Amino acid sequence: MTRQFPPLAFSGSPLDRAEALRRDDAEIVRLMQSPEARRIVLKNGEPLISPDGRLVRLDMADPAFEMQGEPVFLGLQDELPLFAADCAAEGEPFDDNRFSDPRAAAMRLELAETAIFAQARSLLLWRARHRYCSACGEATRQAAGGQKRICDPCNSEHFPRTDPVVIMLATDGDRCLLGRQAAWPPRMWSALAGFMEIGETIEEACARELHEEAGVRIDTGAVRYVASQPWPFPSSLMIGLIAPAIQTELTIDEAELETARWFTRDEARAMLAGEHPDVDVPPKIAIARRLLEVWSQSAS
Numbered sequence: 016m017t018r019q020f021p022p023l024a025f026s027g028s029p030l031d032r033a034e035a036l037r038r039d040d041a042e043i044v045r046l047m048q049s050p051e052a053r054r055i056v057l058k059n060g061e062p063l064i065s066p067d068g069r070l071v072r073l074d075m076a077d078p079a080f081e082m083q084g085e086p087v088f089l090g091l092q093d094e095l096p097l098f099a100a101d102c103a104a105e106g107e108p109f110d111d112n113r114f115s116d117p118r119a120a121a122m123r124l125e126l127a128e129t130a131i132f133a134q135a136r137s138l139l140l141w142r143a144r145h146r147y148c149s150a151c152g153e154a155t156r157q158a159a160g161g162q163k164r165i166c167d168p169c170n171s172e173h174f175p176r177t178d179p180v181v182i183m184l185a186t187d188g189d190r191c192l193l194g195r196q197a198a199w200p201p202r203m204w205s206a207l208a209g210f211m212e213i214g215e216t217i218e219e220a221c222a223r224e225l226h227e228e229a230g231v232r233i234d235t236g237a238v239r240y241v242a243s244q245p246w247p248f249p250s251s252l253m254i255g256l257i258a259p260a261i262q263t264e265l266t267i268d269e270a271e272l273e274t275a276r277w278f279t280r281d282e283a284r285a286m287l288a289g290e291h292p293d294v295d296v297p298p299k300i301a302i303a304r305r306l307l308e309v310w311s312q313s314a315s
Contacts, residue, residue, distance in 0.1 A: 020308060024121045024300035025245040028130035030090035030097065037159040043088055046096040047075055054098040055135055056080045061114040062132050068125050070132060071112050087138050087161025089131060099135035121300045137250035141175045181220045182208035183256040184306040185231050187263045191283055191310055192231060194275035202295040206303040221256050229275045230266025233258040241309050244302040255302045257310055283311040
């Protein structure tokens with residue numbers, strides 16, 4: 016029987032994104048002014064979290080953590096409107112609530128809350144980086160509850176983007192390939208990954224990245240899709256793959272990797288159990304770990 020794995024962090028959002036409501040700017044204003052509306056709070060991309068692992072929700076009119084800029088509409092939760100907003104940097108936590116490093120937050124929050132946080136963080140960061148029109152350089156304005164920016168001088172419309180990233184575990188029978196970057200903590204190894212380029216299929220990007228970084232060639236027809244994961248750092252979609260290798264000799268691109276090597280399935284299982292003498296792997300929030308879990312549980 017195939018083992019069932021739990022959903023990944025940043026997935027499984029409970030929100031109705033309410034696209035029909037977003038089309039009406041007047042309706043968004045009405046929702047924002049509703050006494051039932053709530054907002055979650057971020058400061059420099061860090062969410063305000065309660066001790067019970069939930070995002071703190073404030074009334075829209077609550078003077079705590081004064082909003083910087085317009086709030087963005089995330090959707091409806093249990094038919095009630097939920098927004099997100101940046102807050103002033105001088106805001107201080109209260110009642111044991113704390114701002115949390117984004118990756119640490121993903122490990123503390125309930126699963127559904129991680130998905131809401133990921134949506135809010137990516138949307139607010141996109142807005143902060145796209146205040147001006149890329150066509151004419153004029154200032155843009157928010158529309159569709161934050162899912163669109165409009166340039167009135169040239170009538171351009173701008174939408175949030177998600178950058179697709181292939182992350183892949185190359186395999187050679189009972190071995191898998193892991194690499195590490197020099198900037199990572201000692202002992203940390205992970206699956207290889209890279210951004211997709213224009214005009215590539217997922218399989219082509221997988222093959223290119225593995226060959227560029229490690230010299231490995233794969234059978235693109237045998238690439239296996241495992242799962243995908245939103246990754247709000249700042250806004251990527253991780254596409255998790257397992258890729259059988261047909262050329263296994265390693266040639267490391269030292270501009271990308273410090274090193275890479277092949278590990279056995281037993282070694283991978285020891286890494287996941289925290290029992291490998293030399294290697295740690297990413298935490299449970301990361302899809303890289305899921306690839307190792309899936310492969311290490313498969314038949315030898």
